[in-house]
Amino acid sequence: MRKQVAERAGVSEATVSRVFSESDAVKEKTREKVLKAAAELGYVPNELARQFARKRSGNLGVMLPFVPKAKLFSTYYFYEMMGGISEAAQQHGADLLLLQRMPGEDRGCGLLFRQQKIDGLILLGARDIAEEREELLKLDAEGRSFAFVNQRIDGLEHRAVETDHRRGCFLAAEHLLQQGWRRPAFVKGPPGFSNSLDRLLGFRDAMPDELKGEHAVLQGNYSRTSGLALAGEAAELLRSGQADAFVAGNDRMAIGLLQGLRQLGYESSRDYGLTGFDDSDGARLMEPTLTSVSASFYETGRMAALIALQVQSMPVDKLPVGLVVRESSLKRT
Amino acid sequence: MRKQVAERAGVSEATVSRVFSESDAVKEKTREKVLKAAAELGYVPNELARQFARKRSGNLGVMLPFVPKAKLFSTYYFYEMMGGISEAAQQHGADLLLLQRMPGEDRGCGLLFRQQKIDGLILLGARDIAEEREELLKLDAEGRSFAFVNQRIDGLEHRAVETDHRRGCFLAAEHLLQQGWRRPAFVKGPPGFSNSLDRLLGFRDAMPDELKGEHAVLQGNYSRTSGLALAGEAAELLRSGQADAFVAGNDRMAIGLLQGLRQLGYESSRDYGLTGFDDSDGARLMEPTLTSVSASFYETGRMAALIALQVQSMPVDKLPVGLVVRESSLKRT
Incomplete structure (x- = not known):
């Protein structure tokens, strides 16, 4: 086969070998001639053939x-x-x-x-x-x-x-109630993602019986803009006494909501309690700082890669979460 | 060739065709047999052969x-x-x-x-x-x-x-002088990168003649930690009057320096002026907000990709920069 490739390309068999061993000592033009001839004959150099047989791309x-x-x-x-x-x-x-x-x-x-x-x-x-x-x-x-x-x-x-989304929002809602907020509402992520629902379920787990069916749910889409757009609706809940705190499905919605409520004259801690989810850089850097659920996405990604690379099997438990308490959830008296 | 592959794999030629056309109607085990036989015979299905000839991976x-x-x-x-x-x-x-x-x-x-x-x-x-x-x-x-x-x-x-690093630090240094700071120093990035030097050169361009050879240069490595570690040295410059402002080679070093100087009792605006480079999220979110050089890295990446994909040729000019003035550089009187 090597011989046929050499003949078709008009080069020596040694040159064909050099091309197929990825040697640098071949002119680009010659290389191309050899590769073209090989492809036309349906022949692949050993390394590619091996890769093909092994079915590994790396x-x-x-x-x-x-x-x-x-x-x-x-x-x-x-x-x-x-x-x-x-x-x-x-x-x-x-x-x-x-x-x-x-x-x-x-x-x-x-x-x-x-x-x-x-x-x-x-x-x-x-x-x-x-x-x-x-x-x-x-x-x-x-x-x-x-x-x-x-x-x-x-x-x-x-x-x-998966990280334990449900437990994360349970911790957030429980903390708001412990702070003395009486009617938390939930700001939900988009449908189609199981974590949107899991986070809502965790929030409900923490509600006392009399609130379980009574709390408000605002529908966002995990973007800051969607949080901002919900500020009017949220302010109405605060004004009417239907809510005095918000568990947001993620930090970006929480940050947008806080910015929108500020424009309407409402400040967290003073007028309402607020928590996020993700413990992102923004949570630490914003003013006031945002109480948020921390879930190690770094570890989630690492674990998924180890599984996809077949060096580790799926863990039995969900990856753990924690609540990082900062300023936005505290009730000033 | 198709015939030989079929014989070696013990399947019909039609099955070989189906495997090579990436059809789904073949059992995985059969597919593997066919691919193994093909690889052993040095034969590649058409699509791979074509890809090979075209030398395109996508x-x-x-x-x-x-x-x-x-x-x-x-x-x-x-x-x-x-x-x-x-x-x-x-x-x-x-x-x-x-x-x-x-x-x-x-x-x-x-x-x-x-x-x-x-x-x-x-x-x-x-x-x-x-x-x-x-x-x-x-x-x-x-x-x-x-x-x-x-x-x-x-x-x-x-x-x-490239973005115009040199002009960026020129703008930053010029702004500090206009604010009334008299002796800016430079916080440099690591050697081996031309942009570390370019930014220093831009800083020098803005210095009046009497300062050109006289200003201090602190050596960092573009990390926040390196900025933090330079705070002692920077405080000594402030104390001795050898510097009253800092042009940092990037935002992370500026943020570290500000945090370190705060621990030593120095506040920006009151005790010294400070600028960064990158106009990163941190610059907007930190307290006080950081004056910084904005360079569109998004556009830089997009341009590099268009060139590497051969849909655009190299632009003649460097990509433009701007100065975003915030709080850290202002001189309170």
Whole structure:
């Protein structure tokens, strides 16, 4: 076969060998001639053939959620997760292939494995919707190596690396009640994500019986802007006495809500109590500082990568959370 | 050839075709048998052969600088840059392959191209040291498609996407003098990066003749910790009257310095003026807010990606900078 390639390319067999051993001592033009001839004959150099046989690319795929304007990289949740993924990948010699999908586009996860673009896959922002569930159940049936984070999908519980969202919001709501706030309301994340619901359930767990069915729920979408947009509705709850505190589903909504309520004349601690979720940089840096649920996204990402790289199996327990008490939740008397 | 593969794998030719056309209607076990037989015979399915001939992987490589503990992803400079790179990649249908290198390790950029892991490459944190220069000059001579950012390397000026670091620190120093501070000092980034020096040169450009050779320079390494560690030295300069203001090479050093000086009893605006560089989230959120040079790293990343993807050529001018005046630089009288 080497001989045929050499003949077709018009070079010596030694040159073909040099090209296939990735040697540098071959002119680019010659290299191209040899590769072209090899491809036309359906022949691949040994290293590629070996790689093909082994079916290893050395790449760990990371399927990114679609976020318009690529704001994704600057969100705390995402860059912490990527830090952990990157640490595990580096430790195990894998490169990270970031796969972007457009809204509604099917990136064909199975194909990525079959084409050997990736050896393992982490899905960030997976959702429990019919098309995604179907695709992932198929991957699972094929025995592909993958994991997703902070999302549960029916039948794929063994693929989900999760922090204990429910307990996180339980801790936040319990703390507000202990501070003396009497009617906390919940600011919810978008539907389609199991963590939006889990956080609401944790909030409810902490409510005394007389409030369980009575508390208000404001619907946001995890963005700061959505928190800001809810300020009018929140102010109305404060004014009418239907709420005197807010457990927000994440820090960004909490920060937006605080900014919006300030514009309307309401200050946290004085007029209402507020907690976030994520314990992001913003929680520490804002004025007043934000009480927030800390969940190690770094550790979540690291764990998901170790599972997708098949060096660790799924942990039995959810990853632990804690409450970091700062200023926004305290009741000034 | 298809026939030989079918014989070796003990399946029909139609099955071989189905495997090679990436059809889903083949059992995984059969697929593996066929692929193994094909690899042993040195045969690749058409799509791979085509890819091989075209020498396109669809991946844009991003060589990451080594940062211990993967803190990289949470730095403003980096995630803004990645946002821009990602936008351009998404727009042009490329996936991003993040390549991590360990300290001192040679990732063999040429090999990444030859193995068709990548079609283009962006180097973040490239340095003008002998080994890197040599490797990149070779890539350049081979006509590979690559770009690096905010670094100049002799002979590779046409590969460098840069913001105007020098002008940025000129603006910062000029502003401090206009505020009435009389003896600014400079807090420098690590050697080996051309932008560390460029920023110092810009600072010097703004100094009046009598200060040009007289001002102090503190040596940091762009980390917050290094700024914090310089606080003792900075306090001594303030105490002795050798400096009354600081132009820091980046925001993180400025923030560390401010925190350290506060511990020693010095407050910005009252006791000294301070500017940063990057206009990062921290600059806006800290107390007092930090005056800083804004340089669009998002745009820098986007530009570098467009060049590495060969959809745009290198701009003639450096990318523009601006000064965002906040509280830390103002002189209270």
